[in-house]
Amino acid sequence: MELYFDSECRIGRFQYVTTDRAYRRNGICPALLDAISKNAFQEVGVPELVIYSGESDTNPARPVYTSFGFTNGVNHTV
Numbered sequence: 001m002e003l004y005f006d007s008e009c010r011i012g013r014f015q016y017v018t019t020d021r022a023y024r025r026n027g028i029c030p031a032l033l034d035a036i037s038k039n040a041f042q043e044v045g046v047p048e049l050v051i052y053s054g055e056s057d058t059n060p061a062r063p064v065y066t067s068f069g070f071t072n073g074v075n076h077t078v
Contacts, residue, residue: 001032003040003049012040014051017061029064037068 002015014036019029040046051070053059 001029001036003036005040005044005046009044009046010048012044012046012049014049017051029061030067033064033068 001017003012004015005012014033017029037049040049049070051065053062053065
């Protein structure tokens, strides 16, 4: 999982968000999203985060993203 920022640190975009099948359903993704998001907001001061979850409504990660407040369809923002 990586987080990239635009040149003025107005938007942070998560990239390469995936969990190996052997480690899914163990709370790894939520723990990483929580730690990285807090750092982005508190330390970097970025006001908005974006995560791309694909175009399928059946993406199993969407409930995780929604629980963090990400909204707005394909490009989830918080």
